[in-house]
Amino acid sequence: MTGAYVDPNAGKVTLTTFFADWSQRQIWAAGTAKAMSLAVRSCTFADTELRNLKRSHVESWVKKMSQEGLAAGTIKTRFNNVRSVLHGARNDRLIATDPANGVTLPRGRKPEHAMAIPSPSDVGRLLSASEPWFRPFVAMCAFAGLRLGEAAAVQLADIDFLRRTLSVQRQVQRAGAGQASITPPKYGSERAISIPDGLVQILARHVENIGTYGAQQWMFVGGDGMPPHQNTVGYWWRKTVKDAGLSGVRLHDLRHFYASGLIAAGCDVVTVQRALGHSKATTTLNTYSHLWPTAEDRTRSAAGAMMNEALGNPADSVRTDRA
Known part of the structure; x- marks a missing residue:
């Protein structure tokens, strides 16, 4: 019935x-x-x-x-x-109800406690300690927010040096022991990123001094003319962190560094979402909401700005009125 x-x-x-x-x-x-x-x-x-x-x-x-x-x-x-x-x-009507409904899962750490964001000076030390060929890789993760697989799969044609944009069109994924495969980026992650002049210069210097490899002009190369495998990148990253005198810094933390910089500069949720390649704005908010100013912060700042504009120096005005 x-x-x-x-x-x-x-x-x-x-x-x-x-x-x-x-x-x-x-x-x-x-x-x-x-x-x-x-x-x-x-x-x-x-x-x-x-x-x-x-x-x-x-x-x-x-x-x-x-x-x-x-x-x-x-x-x-x-x-x-x-x-x-x-x-x-x-x-498919094999079961009437979902047996997983209402199951309690372990609580994860809040983003503000679990997320580690390197300081600008730490990022500078990492860039200085990087091998010349690896420095552009680190720079793309720090100043364009690329994931490891996305940075490994960048081709020369993906960089528009005149318009200062970087297109993310593919990624490298593990396909077995020591093997790598080229796949489309994560759903919603295909994007064009506006990159700063400094990153453009680093990439141009890389092309000039070290060159690019293969018929497809990979910016970085691993074995058999393919982009570097995740394990290879991991080795060079750990070496870079050690040479920089740091510890506990993950390559993915550079993506958090990039996101935090955009937010600190006043970028809205949609702008950050598109730059990072998140499929939904809720993903961006769930990950970085603690970095945006709260409603109380904005209210306090707005009221303070209005007060300063109306009264000049509030303390002097109060003393003058009392006199």
């Missing part, structure tokens, strides 16, 4: 078996397919029939991941991936 009936016999298939069939019908990037498969394999209830799944199965799995020391963000990602499979089973 309500249209919610599900045949109990339909749920005799296990989560693993259903995923093997359901995943073949999904339009995923290679990285997404790999993450989804990993999440399902990690399930403690992967071989349980869907009709027998209960909320307690999901809660036990989340508890196990937490006890194994997985980060809260990793647990949330795996949970959401498996839940999307369960939603697929529900849409």
Whole structure:
């Protein structure tokens, strides 16, 4: 009568078996397919029939991941991936309800506590300590906000030296042990970035002094004429951090440095979103909302500006009135 009936016999298939069939019908990037498969394999209830799944199965799995020391963000990602499979089973009318509904996940650290933003002097030290060929790579991450894979996949044609723009059109992803593949950037991340004159000069000097490689004119090269693998970049980054006399600085922290600089300069949410290549403005806000001035800060600054304009020096005006 309500249209919610599900045949109990339909749920005799296990989560693993259903995923093997359901995943073949999904339009995923290679990285997404790999993450989804990993999440399902990690399930403690992967071989349980869907009709027998209960909320307690999901809660036990989340508890196990937490006890194994997985980060809260990793647990949330795996949970959401498996839940999307369960939603697929529900849409195929193999289960009536979502057994993951209402499951409590571990709390992650707030962005303002978990995010490490290098200081301008730290970034300067990193650039000075970088090998000549690696310096443009670090500069693109710090002053254009590129992700590691995006910076590795930059080609000479992506840089418009006259208009001072950098186009992000592809990324490098791991494709096995020591192997790299070229894929489109993350959804919503294809963009053209306005870059500063200083970065233009660094890139131009790199092309002049070191050159570019391959028929496709990669700005950086790894093995077999391909862009550098993530492991290669990681090695040179760790060496750069050590040579700069720093510790605990991740390459991705340069992206936070770039975002914080845009926000400090007064850029709005949409501008920062487009520069970083976030698919949604909510992603930008969830990550960097603590860096924007609060409503109280803006109210206080606006009221103070009005007061200064109306009264000049407020303290002198008060003393004059009392006299």
